[in-house]
Amino acid sequence: MPFLRLAHDPYFLNVGEIVDFADQIMEGLAFMHERGVAHRDCSEKNLMMDASAMYPLGFHPVKDLFLPDINIPARSTILSRSQVGGVRYYFVDFGISSIITPDAPSRLVLGLDGRDQDVPELSDEDPYDPFKVDIFTIGNLFRRLFYEHFSNLEFLAPMIDCMTRDDPAQRPTAAEALRQWTAIRKRISMLSLLWRLKRRNEGRIASIVADAQDLPHVSRQWLNWLISRR
Known part of the structure; x- marks a missing residue:
């Protein structure tokens, strides 16, 4: 196992880096479940x-x-995720995880543990489905870490809404969520993937300046992508 850093440190620079993160997390969650x-x-x-x-x-x-x-x-020597062709993400700390076999008498668990205390069903008294807790937690992570901060990640909204429903029975399974994400992913253009992240509180002038600064880089990447498709 390599020496790891938090997945968002250093932070993501463009839409494509977040999409790659979502790809790996959704695939990993479906694999585990x-x-x-x-x-x-x-x-x-x-x-x-x-x-x-x-x-x-x-x-x-x-x-x-x-x-x-x-x-x-180290700041002056850091390369971006895009510059190195992406990175590998990992789930860690399985200290409170549950393994539930197909022949288990129950898929339900008890417990209040977990960093995300927004999960509505956590309880020491009423059993709940731990797989649906994972679904809520990942959806909530996408919302808090990305969607709430950047205006050009609206494509995440439908998946977040489904994954964070209050009623666990109304949330998708990991396999269903992965299929939904795959469908969303296919509709994101390459140009959108290359574009910088736009903060929701970004002023109009600041946004125009930042877009102008980013345009040469995006244009080069776009042309390289077009050439590679020939």
Whole structure:
């Protein structure tokens, strides 16, 4: 196992980087659930990445804003996810996870543990489906970490709405959520994927300036993509 960093540190730079994150998380969740594993605590603190390629000179394991010698800031040497062709994301910390086999007498669990206390059904008294907790937690993560902050991630809204329904029975399974995401993913244009993240509180002038600064980079990437398709 490589030395990992939090999945959102450093933060994402464009729409495509977030889409790649969603691809891997949704596929990973479906993979776990298909094998009877409910994570039960898949919040942002338990989603990490192998950022080795982004830090060609490495980073200190504790003072992770610095190079391994702890004297030089790592900022000037960091490459983006896009520059290194993407990174691999991991679910970690299975301390409260449940394994439920197909022949188990019940799929329900008890417990209030988990970082995301927004999950409405958590209880020490009323049993609940831990797989639907994972669905809510990931949907809530997409909402809090991405959707609430950026205006050009509206495509996440339908999936978030389904995954965070108050009634667990109305939420999709991981396989259904993955199919929904795959359908959404196909409708996102390459140009949209290349574009920078636009903050919801971004002023009009600031937005125009930032778009103008980003346009040359996006244009180069767009042309490279078009050429690669020939």
